[in-house]
Amino acid sequence: MTQRGHTLDDAWYLGYAAGSLASEAETVLVQSHVELNSDAQDRVEQLDRIGGVLLDRMPVGEALPFSADELLEMADRSDPLQAGESVSDEAANVPDALDGVNLPPALAQYLARSPARLKWEFLGPGLRKSILWRGKDGERLWLLKAQPGVAIPHHGHAGSELTLVLKGSFWDGDQEYRRGDVEEAHEDVEHDIRIGTGGECVCLALTQGKLRFESPLLTAFQVFTGL
Amino acid sequence: MTDLTDRPAPTVDSQRLSDLLVQVGQARDRAAFRTLFDHFAPRIRAFLIQRRVIPAMADDLTQDVMLAIWRRASSFDPSRAAASTWIYTIARNQHIDQYRKAQRASRMDETDPSLQPAPAPAADDLCEQAEAADSVGVALEDLSADQRQVVELAFTEGLTHSEIADRLELPLGTVKSRIRLALGKLKTTLGEMV
Ligand SMILES: [Zn+2]
Ligand SMILES: [Zn+2]
Structure with missing residues (x-):
């Protein structure tokens, strides 16, 4: 159940899901809230489905300057270790000043x-x-x-x-x-x-x-x- | 708005796309990836172009998104999301990432006429272009034209809520209440469909 006042105005979730918030600071705050709050997660998941449908409906214009096979060759050549996400390494590095806070x-x-x-x-x-x-x-x-x-x-x-x-x-x-x-x-x-x-x-x-x-x-x- | 039954049949249905993505994730199936590429890569590029990303960067970003799909497909869970939803979130996140980097380096000249996006298709045109009359599409069409417009301006042109207010020459409060009404209605419709 959503308790009034404990989540954001819908405009923020729309902005986050659409990737159209005004600043990195807004994205960091809204995304942090979404990561910690299941009501907010549900909201964003619904909006992501809208994003998926709108992506799927994009009118297709020009041909791409690269093919699927060229991309797969590129993937084969690159080091699988480098290809992995660096996200987890970054997350592990919590500043001392925030010791004891689960970020x-x-x-x-x-x-x-x-x-x-x-x-x-x-x-x-x-x-x-x-x-x-x-x-x-x-x-x-x-x-x-x-x-x-x-x-x-x-x-x-x-x-x-x-x-x-x-x-x-x-x-x-x-x-x-x-x-x-x-x-x-x-x-x-x-x-x-x-x-x-x-x-x-x-x-x-x-x-x-x-x-x-x-x-x-x-x-x-x-x-x-x-x- | 046209009747839903007038729509052309989808070329690749969402169940098929989901199956292909699972095959890529589980078996590194190259043929499945090629089919996904043919469907999604041109759409991702068109989406980015509409979001004011310059063409050369849109090509690079599309390449990054397709590579990320190839690499991360094993984390796709078909019981949790449609393929288009999962791919959309990857494209959205990469775009935010790129925007952030670009903002740090230098600000794009917004007045350069070559960087101006093509006008967004009107809400009704988007309905015409629909290739799949799936549940979310139906939910979207269930909104009033005013409500659908605010949702689509955020997604397709990447406008913030104050930019939407400027574009539509409406007070910010009106835009926010339209967003609330739209999302409330989507929540009800989508909730019923789960
Ligand atoms: Zn007082
Ligand atoms: Zn206060």
């Missing part, structure tokens, strides 16, 4: 491709952040690490924010978000987040604008922490 393959591969070393920075009491990527329109793909029971004060968003739980859990009101769940917070949404008491919580987030805190003190906190 979805899409995120593990993304981190293996990114040359920058992952390190945690102070975000607030019991909160650490690590920025993975900044887009040209102010988007950020980042990791949040929070100690059990920590509260993230009441805030709004200048843009949308997708938060995928990788480890532990958090509460927003009476909704609990666990590993594989994603919260999609829009511009007009204000909320308080409380980290679950069961243990450390690690999330992957994609944020479009800055967070907006209500109190002037927290606004100062925001300037300080760069969120």
